[in-house]
Amino acid sequence: LIRPMSQTSGQGPPSAPPLQLPPPPLQRAKLITNDVNVHKDTIRLQLDEFYPDCHLVSFTFDASVNGSITIFYFAEEGDECKFTPIHPEINPVKIQFRKGPGLKFCQPSGTGIDLGFFDIDELSKASLGGFVYPLVILAQSSTNNNAQITQAVLEKKNGKIFHVKVIKQILWAGGVCYELHDIYGGSGTNRASVSDAESENECIICFAEDKNTVVLPCRHMCMCGECAKDLRLKSNKCPICRQPIQELMEINFTKGFIAFSTLVFAQIVKTLRTSY
Structure with missing residues (x-):
């Protein structure tokens, strides 16, 4: 009668002790000041009342310093988180703001973009290896070069309404680029x-x-x-x-x-x- 190894006593090589993995490291976080914070879940596209073919960007943000908001469409990312539109005819829109919590931003009438000129597929994804996004929001401090960058694509819901889908947010602070995660x-x-x-x-x-x-x-x-x-x-x-x-x-x-x-x-x- 041949018994399975698990049922025999004193047979076979002794089992190896379980491998002990080192404990995960515990580190202290470095605090980085984010002077301007765009609430990504509040970003919306709305039709311009006076130019109904054009869309305007709106959102809520907080700022501990004065600064500016710049809206780019199809902008290519360069050195030091600087952006250049790939369509020269679409000028970025830069608006100054004063500091405060819960600030409301809405792109001024007449500065929006007619999304009908673009293919839906072009609006719904990044291009050029992820360095060009259909929508880029640059929120910059006036006291230093620190900035928060929101990069997003535009999706059409129910075949009618455009929806902003944020892909990532970046913080440029002290000459270093950080990707922000909730x-x-x-x-x-x-x-x-x-x-x-x-x-x-x-x-x-x-x-x-x-x-x-x-x-x-x-x-x-x-x-x-x-x-x-x-x-x-x-x-x-x-x-x-x-x-x-x-x-x-x-x-x-x-x-x-x-x-x-x-x-x-x-x-x-x-x-x-x-x-x-």
């Missing part, structure tokens, strides 16, 4: 405004301290620093989505931090040029 589970733009819902800020492990640690790459902010240090020695899974943890990023909040802007994870874009 953080899931971060508190609102004003911490005081959630005082009646403190549970939203609590660490999901200890329920005592405020959460301040982001799990990467899934970008869930769900733990305090101490629980993160303990978790990394016991598990490599995100407590929220159970994805493997590659890195933990601790963000130390200070009073008044992110007075206007949404909390995001800024990742250096290696493929874009930086100034030296």
Whole structure:
């Protein structure tokens, strides 16, 4: 009688111990000031009342300094996040603004674009290897060269209405280009405004301290620093989505931090040029 190896005792080579992976690294985040923040979910295209064939761009944004908004259509990205229209006849529209929260931007009448001149396929994707987008919003500070760039495509819904789909947002700060990613589970733009819902800020492990640690790459902010240090020695899974943890990023909040802007994870874009 031949028994399967699993049913025999003392037979076969001893099983190897499970491989112990090193705990994911825990790093402290570097805080980068985003002077102007465009709320990407508020970007809309609307018809010009006086030029009904043309569309205008509108959105909500926050600004901690004075600056300008420039609207580009089909602009090519160059060095230091500068943009040049590939259609010289379509001039960019630059509007100055004064600082403040919850500012409303609407492109002035007569400066819009007739999207009927373009093929739908041309409007709905980036071209030239991803360096030309149908819509580019450049929100720039007047005190330095820092800027937030929103790159988007235009899709037609129900065959009638154009919809803005943001592909990415970039922050140009201190001569470095960062790609911005939303953080899931971060508190609102004003911490005081959630005082009646403190549970939203609590660490999901200890329920005592405020959460301040982001799990990467899934970008869930769900733990305090101490629980993160303990978790990394016991598990490599995100407590929220159970994805493997590659890195933990601790963000130390200070009073008044992110007075206007949404909390995001800024990742250096290696493929874009930086100034030296």
